[in-house]
Amino acid sequence: MKGRLVRGLLxxxxxxxxxxxxxxxxxxxxxxGDGRSGRAWAALVENEQLREAIISxxxxxxxxxxxxxxxxxxxxxxxRLRVPRASRMIEFLCLLPLAIPPLxxxxxxxxxxxxxxxFLGNSALTLTFAYVVLVLPYxxxxxxxxxxxxxxxxxxxxxxxxxxxxxxxxxxxxxxxIWTGVLAAAFISAALxxxxxxxxxxxxxxxxxxxxxxxxxxxxxxxVAASLAALMFAFVLLLLLSFAGRSRHAERx
Amino acid sequence: xxxRGEGGAGRLARLAPTLGLAPFLAYLTxxxxxPTIAVAIGAFQEQGRFSLTNIEALVNPAPLRRLWSxxxxxxxxxVLGATLGALLTWLVVSASPRSVxxxxxxxxxGVLAQFGGVFLAFAFIAxxxxxxxxxxxxxxxxxxxxxGSGWLFGLPGLILVYTYFxxxxxxxxxxxxxxxxxxxxxxxxxxxGATRWQYFWQVAVPLLRxxxxxxxxxxxxxxxxxxATAAALVTQGSPILxxxxxxxLTSEVLLGRQNFAFALALEMIVVxxxxxxxxxxxxxxxSRWLR
Amino acid sequence: xxxxxxxxxxxxxVTLLDLHRHYGPVRALDGLTLEMTPGEMxxxxxxxxxxxxxxxxxxxxxxxxxxxQVLVGGKExxxxxxxxxxxxMVFQAYSLFPHLTVVDNVAxxxxxxxxxxxxxxxxxxxxxxxxxxxxxxxRYANQLSGGQQQRVALARALAIEPxxxxxxxxxxxxxxxxxxxLRDEIRRIQLEVGTTTLFVTxxxxxxxxxxxRVGVMKDGRLEQLAAPTELxxxxxxxxxxxxxxxxxxxxxxxEGGSAHVLxxxxxxxxxxxxxxxxxxxxxxxxxxxxxxxxxxxxxxTVAFLGPISRVxxxxxxxxxxxxxxxxxxxxxxxPHDRVRLTTGDDAVLVVAD
Numbered sequence: 001m002k003g004r005l006v007r008g009l010l011x012x013x014x015x016x017x018x019x020x021x022x023x024x025x026x027x028x029x030x031x032x033g034d035g036r037s038g039r040a041w042a043a044l045v046e047n048e049q050l051r052e053a054i055i056s057x058x059x060x061x062x063x064x065x066x067x068x069x070x071x072x073x074x075x076x077x078x079x080r081l082r083v084p085r086a087s088r089m090i091e092f093l094c095l096l097p098l099a100i101p102p103l104x105x106x107x108x109x110x111x112x113x114x115x116x117x118x119f120l121g122n123s124a125l126t127l128t129f130a131y132v133v134l135v136l137p138y139x140x141x142x143x144x145x146x147x148x149x150x151x152x153x154x155x156x157x158x159x160x161x162x163x164x165x166x167x168x169x170x171x172x173x174x175x176x177x178i179w180t181g182v183l184a185a186a187f188i189s190a191a192l193x194x195x196x197x198x199x200x201x202x203x204x205x206x207x208x209x210x211x212x213x214x215x216x217x218x219x220x221x222x223x224v225a226a227s228l229a230a231l232m233f234a235f236v237l238l239l240l241l242s243f244a245g246r247s248r249h250a251e252r253x
Numbered sequence: 254x255x256x257r258g259e260g261g262a263g264r265l266a267r268l269a270p271t272l273g274l275a276p277f278l279a280y281l282t283x284x285x286x287x288p289t290i291a292v293a294i295g296a297f298q299e300q301g302r303f304s305l306t307n308i309e310a311l312v313n314p315a316p317l318r319r320l321w322s323x324x325x326x327x328x329x330x331x332v333l334g335a336t337l338g339a340l341l342t343w344l345v346v347s348a349s350p351r352s353v354x355x356x357x358x359x360x361x362x363g364v365l366a367q368f369g370g371v372f373l374a375f376a377f378i379a380x381x382x383x384x385x386x387x388x389x390x391x392x393x394x395x396x397x398x399x400x401g402s403g404w405l406f407g408l409p410g411l412i413l414v415y416t417y418f419x420x421x422x423x424x425x426x427x428x429x430x431x432x433x434x435x436x437x438x439x440x441x442x443x444x445x446g447a448t449r450w451q452y453f454w455q456v457a458v459p460l461l462r463x464x465x466x467x468x469x470x471x472x473x474x475x476x477x478x479x480x481a482t483a484a485a486l487v488t489q490g491s492p493i494l495x496x497x498x499x500x501x502l503t504s505e506v507l508l509g510r511q512n513f514a515f516a517l518a519l520e521m522i523v524v525x526x527x528x529x530x531x532x533x534x535x536x537x538x539x540s541r542w543l544r
Numbered sequence: 545x546x547x548x549x550x551x552x553x554x555x556x557x558v559t560l561l562d563l564h565r566h567y568g569p570v571r572a573l574d575g576l577t578l579e580m581t582p583g584e585m586x587x588x589x590x591x592x593x594x595x596x597x598x599x600x601x602x603x604x605x606x607x608x609x610x611x612x613q614v615l616v617g618g619k620e621x622x623x624x625x626x627x628x629x630x631x632x633m634v635f636q637a638y639s640l641f642p643h644l645t646v647v648d649n650v651a652x653x654x655x656x657x658x659x660x661x662x663x664x665x666x667x668x669x670x671x672x673x674x675x676x677x678x679x680x681x682x683r684y685a686n687q688l689s690g691g692q693q694q695r696v697a698l699a700r701a702l703a704i705e706p707x708x709x710x711x712x713x714x715x716x717x718x719x720x721x722x723x724x725x726l727r728d729e730i731r732r733i734q735l736e737v738g739t740t741t742l743f744v745t746x747x748x749x750x751x752x753x754x755x756x757r758v759g760v761m762k763d764g765r766l767e768q769l770a771a772p773t774e775l776x777x778x779x780x781x782x783x784x785x786x787x788x789x790x791x792x793x794x795x796x797x798x799e800g801g802s803a804h805v806l807x808x809x810x811x812x813x814x815x816x817x818x819x820x821x822x823x824x825x826x827x828x829x830x831x832x833x834x835x836x837x838x839x840x841x842x843x844x845t846v847a848f849l850g851p852i853s854r855v856x857x858x859x860x861x862x863x864x865x866x867x868x869x870x871x872x873x874x875x876x877x878x879p880h881d882r883v884r885l886t887t888g889d890d891a892v893l894v895v896a897d
Contacts, residue, residue: 011344014337014420018361021376021417024386028379075277082270090274093281099529100289100522101478103495107502107518108288108295133284138367188363195368197481202502209371213485216375224379227372234368238360437639440606441697443626444633445653445704455655459643 022228029225040221044229047222053211056124060207061190064131068139068189071132073182076143077174081156081166094140097133102198105133113203124205131199135192139185146181150174180244187241191234292522295515307516316497316517322408323494327476330415335469337416338423345424346431359428362421369418370481377414377486381405406487414482419472426471430464467535474528478521494521555582555738556617556707558603563612565598565764572598573609574764585734585741586769589751590761591787596744597712599761603742604710605629616707632701632739633710637717639697640685646696647672647681653704671699674733691722698730702737709734709741715750723747727754748788752776760784780815782895785825792831792865794887796824796894803894806831807840808887816894824892828854828868832886835876839884841865846877857883 029040045051072094079090097105109130116126152174159173175182200207208230216223299306310316348355365373380387381400388400404410434457442452480495491497494517501514558580565573573595580586588596601607603614605626614622621629632653640649647668654664672678675695685693694714701709714730715723731754734741745751751758752772759769760783768780779785796803798819803812805824816822833855841857844864853874855867865885869877877883 007344007347010340014341014344018365018417020387021373021380024380025376027386028384071277071280075274078270078273083274086271086274090277093278097285099474099526100285101480101495101525103478103480103498104292104518104522105285105288107498107514108291109284111291112283112287129284133281188367191364191368195370195372195481197371197484201484202499209481209485212375213371216378216485217488220375220378220382220384224375227375231364231369231372231376234364235360238363239356242356242360435638437635437637438641440626441633441635441639441641441700442652443606444604444629444631444710445700446627446630446656448627451656455652456641456643460641 022231025224025228029221029228031221040219040225041229043219043222044226047215049206050208050211050215050222050226053206053208056206057194057208060125060127060131061193063125063128064135064193065186065189067128068132068135069182069186072136072139072185073143073175073178074170076140076147077152077170077178080147080152081169081174084153091140091144095137098137102134102196103202105130106199106202109199110203124200124207127196127199127203127205127207130203131189131193131196134196134199135185135189138188138192142184142188143178143181146178146184147174150177152178183244184241187237191237194230194234289522292515292518295512296519298515299512307513308519310513311516311520316494316520319491319494319497320520322492323477326408326411326415326493327473329412330419330476331469331473333412333416334419334423334472335427335465338420338468338472339427339465341420342424342427342431346428359425362424364421365418366422366425371485373414373418374482374485377405377410377417381410381413408492410486411483411493414486415476415479418482419476422472422475423468426468427464430461430468433464434460463535463538467532470528470532470535474525474532477528478525555740557582557615558708558740558742559613559615560599560603561613561615563599563602563614564610565595565602565607566610571764573602573612576612576761576764576766578759578766578769580740580742582740583738584756585731585743585754587743587745587751587755587758588761589745589748589758589788591746594761595764596746596761598764600710600712600742600744603708604631604633629708630704630706631708631710632704632706634694634697634701634712634714636713637690637693640693640700642685645682645684646677646688649685649696650700650703652700657704667703668699671703672696674702674736675699675729689722690718691726694718694726695729698733702733702739706739709739711741711743713745714743716745716747723750730754752788758788760787762787777890778813779825779893782825782893785893790828790866791825792828793823794826794863794865795821795861796892797821798894803892805892806885806887808889810887810889811891813891813893816892817896820896822894822896824887824894826887826892828866830888830890830892831865831867832888833857833867833869833873833883835881836884837882839882841883841885843877843879843881843883845879846874848874857885859885 030036030038032039043050044054075090079087113126113130116129120126155173155177156169159169164173195209196207197209197213199205200210201213208226212223212226212230215226296307297303297305311320345355345358369376377385379385382388382405383400383403385400388398391397391399405413438456438460439452442456447455478495480499483493483496484499487496491500498514498517498521501511501517558578560576560578563573563576564571576595576599578586578599588599590596598607602609605621605624605628609622612622613620616629640646641652644652647665650671651664651668654667659667669678669681672681675698677692677695677699680688680692680696685696688696697714711730715727718726727750730743734754743751743754752775755772757769757771758775760767760775762783768775768784770778770780775784776789779788785791794805796805798804798812798817798821801812802809803816803822803824805826810824829852841859844856844858847854847856848871851871852868853871855869855874855877857865857867859865867885
């Protein structure tokens with residue numbers, strides 16, 4: 001069909017535009033004079049500063065996801081089942097970070113973080129608290145659409161009428177059914193944390209993006225290698241996510 | 254006496270569910286609301302006392318120039334991102350949601366739109382930087398030095414790099430709108446005698462216009478608030494507003510002018526909130542139709 | 545009554561000739577041939593997946609047949625694109641353009657044809673009066689009820705004076721009461737305007753109520769095409785007998801061209817088995833019930849349905865039988881009563897066990 005050919009042709013310039021920089025990164029990071037070298041890539045594990053930053057970032061992602069799940073998921077379930085009147089307010093609050101630039105939050109958060117480092121020390125992991133706020137809108141959307149599609153209210157009413165207590169309802173009826181939404185929230189949050197730069201750099205913590213930017217001035221090839229690795233990692237994360245979970249598209253009869 | 258006891262317990266029981274929200278609300282207050290309020294207050298202070306000097310300083314030529322640059326950057330990339338992104342979305346929407354192509358495109362779009370930041374800056378350094386792959390290609394094949402004096406690290410370069418993540422963001426935001434176009438509308442138009450063009454201009458465009466404009470606003474806000482990419486690309490100087498805030502905070506140039514950074518941040522928040530409010534209003538109009 | 549300056553001679557004959565539609569191994573249409581006379585309303589009836597909607601869409605041009613021909617007014621239009629076919633179509637739901645008012649929706653087809661504003665609005669208002677929605681002209685689709693939306697859709701389809709009107713399960717998404725009201729409206733309007741009409745539904749009561757002829761479909765093929773009474777009283781196949789209306793399957797013994805059912809001897813319909821034993825398909829209203837202490841069955845339940853009642857009985861040999869009786873008789877029956885069931889004298893279809 002003519003239509004399909006036209007669409008296929010039109011996609012080519014887009015594909016080129018988006019793939020060229022990625023391919024360039026691959027080429028740039030493996031150059032060595034006229035030949036190829038894996039030096040820049042080896043630095044990902046050999047360079048101490050970089051290695052520690054990678055570990056730092058991965059741990060941060062983990063902590064953020066855990067804190068986000070612990071804080072957000074019970075709250076959302078609770079609101080949906082017990083305090084439905086508050087759902088608009090919670091939605092507004094969760095989407096609020098989208099309207100307040102992270103840069104602005106950082107500017108105003110130094111006071112709060114003075115307290116945090118007083119109590120909890122200077123580890124980069126204290127960024128977890130700020131990061132949970134940053135990932136909130138995305139995590140909220142993922143869990144909310146899962147809760148809605150599963151009709152948690154009806155499920156909980158059915159369970160309660162059969163004699164289940166609230167804890168049972170949350171843990172054994174609702175949670176198992178929204179795990180795809182929670183998983184989606186977790187993946188997206190992890191991806192966001194791994195790439196977060198504003199907070200980390202302005203609060204002077206050495207996470208992966210910060211170190212990559214610093215190294216860029218002295219050894220661009222390593223930074224490029226690390227950047228490509230991070231992008232590919234996030235891509236694989238999100239691609240895996242798109243395969244997980246049931247399809248919510250109804251079949252047309 | 255028994256009545257009073259029951260009344261008290263009854264009231265507490267009714268209140269209890271709402272108390273379940275307390276941890277969440279407390280957390281948000283500490284880590285979101287307080288910093289925002291701190292910015293609002295700090296903008297009106299100087300040396301620890303109430304003062305309008307920082308607010309007034311916002312209209313000095315230097316900050317004004319950065320504000321204008323930010324607006325130009327955000328506006329240009331919003332328009333570019335919206336139009337090209339809408340086209341790309343249309344190209345993708347015909348593929349089934351379960352196809353590999355579609356999953357790949359949406360995953361890649363997710364990565365580039367939200368996650369890129371620093372890493373995208375290095376992608377372009379590797380491509381168009383002084384020793385970038387494409388730069389070298391042009392040098393050796395055509396003999397032309399496209400790097401010049403480093404346009405990549407100024408406004409034109411930022412426009413190019415920002416577009417690289419604005420287009421994917423548009424795809425993510427606009428896809429639901431395109432999917433919301435019911436096939437029955439197309440078929441009804443066709444059965445009434447519409448050609449492809451007629452359907453496009455008289456049905457599809459009016460229905461998609463609010464979503465398109467809203468998405469463009471979202472792209473604007475996104476570019477306006479973006480920091481990481483510019484911060485990684487531009488190491489010297491501050492051509493745009495966010496980088497001026499960086500300068501104010503790290504006190505390189507503006508010694509002891511922390512409060513001015515607060516005023517700049519307030520300015521940024523005001524612009525973004527205005528844009529996001531317009532976006533929310535347009536969104537409400539769309540959701541009535543494309544349910 | 546609004547006057548229509550329609551030349552009802554616009555009504556054309558429609559022919560679907562040996563249509564096949566294959567999706568790989570799936571045969572959505574497996575040799576469908578259908579001839580419609582001008583001005584006739586034909587209803588395609590069948591369960592989901594039987595191919596009725598596929599047939600309609602091929603006629604509309606929204607789908608292409610793998611093989612076969614489509615003719616309108618004697619001219620072949622199999623290759624004509626959908627937007628050139630001069631047909632009006634009403635979809636199941638959601639087909640009104642949400643950004644246009646009701647009157648603009650109805651005038652849309654005319655606008656596409658370049659009719660000037662005054663004329664097309666006048667015509668649109670005429671159509672709205674025909675469907676009884678003149679006072680809603682400035683509303684939007686989301687401000688109307690489901691039934692009202694479908695009326696607007698009908699007005700829109702008729703505004704362009706199509707040679708064929710197509711209705712794709714237009715009532716399936718509506719409430720029961722609205723469905724009944726609207727189907728009578730649709731029939732009234734169709735008779736008034738006189739357009740050849742193809743109506744698709746899975747609701748057999750709807751089909752019988754509005755059609756000139758009903759085509760029962762199964763697995764991409766036409767099982768029987770006949771007037772409603774003929775279809776109901778003389779079903780050609782087992783599927784038709786069971787799909788249209790209710791049927792009991794009573795043990796029967798065949799002998800020399802007639803069947804012994806419930807102690808009575810009746811003629812058999814064309815298409816029945818020839819000899820041996822089998823099942824007779826007998827309608828609930830064709831069975832006579834009377835209270836009798838020495839009867840052959842016992843009452844299980846009585847369902848009061850307003851004008852009639854349906855009594856579920858169990859025979860002494862274990863068979864369950866559904867009988868339709870007048871409500872006055874039904875009121876006298878209680879579970880466990882003994883009754884006698886006999887068949888009437890109408891011919892029955894007998895199928896193998």
